[in-house]
Amino acid sequence: MYAAERTGDHALTIVVINKTGTALTSPLNFTAAAPSATAQVFRYSAAHPALIEHLDDQPIGAGGFAATYAANSITLFVVGGAKTPIDFEKSGKSNIAVFRPDSGVWYSLSNITPGSYTSTSWGLPTDKPVPADYDGNGKADIAVWRSGSGTWYIQSSKSPGTYRSVGWGQASDIPMSSLTTILSDLP
16 A cells, blocks of 8 residues: 655545455545545556546545455545645645654755755654644644643744643544544555
């Protein structure tokens, strides 16, 4: 399984490859996304090797959906409006970024100044990264959710050098942000 965000419309594209000789059914769960109600479905398979079939749209429930993947097939799901970009610079595009849990450092490549990046220390090894525009200025804020205490720690991009903490959640909860269009329970 592979997933990526399209730059132009921020649709989530998900590719599932079934290399077995039998059909497989598996859930595809969104761990906190706000996807559209349906996904477009396209399939290339050994059953129809001369074409890519446009199948019926796949309904998406609150947590995701279950689908059957034909034997020896490649299935593409296109989920429109899956998330807003994680844009740390207000460039209108998602920044390529990583959170390094062992050091608690965020690294973000610039879309405005190619080849440059920023690094910001924010978080502990057990924190979950949850960047989003929490202060409403059009830029993603660096934020983490600490499951042990159920606390959100948000660095404001509107007021650099300031942060806020919000207690919300329990240790068994899954934090919800625009980043968590990440899929869980993969086949």
